[in-house]
Amino acid sequence: MTVAPRPPAARRWPRYVELAPGVLVAGGLLWNAFSPQDYWGDPMLTAAGVTAGALLSLRHTLTIGIVILCGVFALTVKDGSADTAVGHLELTNTLFAALMGVGVNRVIARHGRRLDLVRTVAEAAQLAVLPAPPEHIGPLAIAARYQAAQSEARIGGDAYAVQRTPFGVRLLIADVRGKGLGAVSAVSVLLGAFREAAEQEPELPALADRMERALLREDEQTSEEDRLEGFITALICEVHPGGDGLRLLNCGHPAPYLCHDGELRALEAADPGLPLGMGVLGVPRPATVNWPFPVGSTLLLVTDGVTEARDRRGTFYDPVIELAGRGPFRGPEELIGLLIREVERWTGGPRDDDMAVLAVTRTAGPGDGRPAA
Numbered sequence: 001m002t003v004a005p006r007p008p009a010a011r012r013w014p015r016y017v018e019l020a021p022g023v024l025v026a027g028g029l030l031w032n033a034f035s036p037q038d039y040w041g042d043p044m045l046t047a048a049g050v051t052a053g054a055l056l057s058l059r060h061t062l063t064i065g066i067v068i069l070c071g072v073f074a075l076t077v078k079d080g081s082a083d084t085a086v087g088h089l090e091l092t093n094t095l096f097a098a099l100m101g102v103g104v105n106r107v108i109a110r111h112g113r114r115l116d117l118v119r120t121v122a123e124a125a126q127l128a129v130l131p132a133p134p135e136h137i138g139p140l141a142i143a144a145r146y147q148a149a150q151s152e153a154r155i156g157g158d159a160y161a162v163q164r165t166p167f168g169v170r171l172l173i174a175d176v177r178g179k180g181l182g183a184v185s186a187v188s189v190l191l192g193a194f195r196e197a198a199e200q201e202p203e204l205p206a207l208a209d210r211m212e213r214a215l216l217r218e219d220e221q222t223s224e225e226d227r228l229e230g231f232i233t234a235l236i237c238e239v240h241p242g243g244d245g246l247r248l249l250n251c252g253h254p255a256p257y258l259c260h261d262g263e264l265r266a267l268e269a270a271d272p273g274l275p276l277g278m279g280v281l282g283v284p285r286p287a288t289v290n291w292p293f294p295v296g297s298t299l300l301l302v303t304d305g306v307t308e309a310r311d312r313r314g315t316f317y318d319p320v321i322e323l324a325g326r327g328p329f330r331g332p333e334e335l336i337g338l339l340i341r342e343v344e345r346w347t348g349g350p351r352d353d354d355m356a357v358l359a360v361t362r363t364a365g366p367g368d369g370r371p372a373a
Helices: 020-034 040-053 058-078 085-129 178-196 204-219 224-229 330-348
Strands: 138-148 160-164 168-176 232-239 247-250 257-261 261-267 289-292 297-301 353-363
Touching: 020 040, 020 058, 040 058, 040 085, 058 085, 085 178, 138 160, 138 330, 160 178, 160 289, 168 178, 168 261, 168 297, 178 204, 178 232, 204 232, 204 247, 232 297, 261 330, 330 353
Parallel strands: none
Antiparallel strands: 138 353, 160 168, 168 232, 232 247, 247 289, 257 261, 257 297, 297 353
């Protein structure tokens, strides 16, 4: 699993924004130099110092402050007020504005260091709960990506897992309702139950039941409101030994996609079933669905951060339409990278939900001497 890197826009301000303090300094000094009234440009100079502290480094903030002081001192000499009380007061006010910019810079830098520390801890927690799947299991090449809705966030309720079992390679992708530590706790319980039960249960519905019972036990320690409103959509997949076919069990989750020969199609289930955590309603689980898995094809599992991404007109993103004819791909990582870039282009800004993607490519047939499990 890889956590998507912070986008460039989150690392630094655009170039034109960083030029704002210099423009304010030039405008303020010119206004003071040519205005019939003395020092009408002072508000622009004060704004330049504070803006520099908020946008620039300490070195550049100090440079802006020194330029303002030198400029104002030159103007007081020019108009003959350098040795008067008015000139002294003007220089004192200018020095205060420059120091205020430095103070703003130090406060923001300290806050940034704290934010980086919190982000690092959150990312470590995410990696501990959601470890990276193996890159290869037999004839299967595997890749995964988790990307938070906002670049500052590194933790959420989307989850996936890959497990080698006696019944084949089993995959899980899930989306916990909600965010924060409660969602992370549910993800931890869900993945722990999946890894244990996937080794023991020969049938996928029984595996889903084991996972749901584990979640219900955990819910006994939460409030009644959380128990009533909490649920997890999940998709469980089993790649047959040798990799020649798939079995899918959908628990209220977006359908997976199969990419083969440049064509992407959704593997829709006739009955998607209820999410995990809603078994108290007494609705039986749907039957598993079998699908072929040809050599060279890629199975793509996503959360609703992909399928419910909207553009400015409110139109949902459809991978089948937007990725049509974009293959073939060298591997699952290339397909995931393209998908995430397309979703970001489609939304054109911050998304409302986290996004998790798991892709598995069948690289060889069952007769190549590389067993899948």
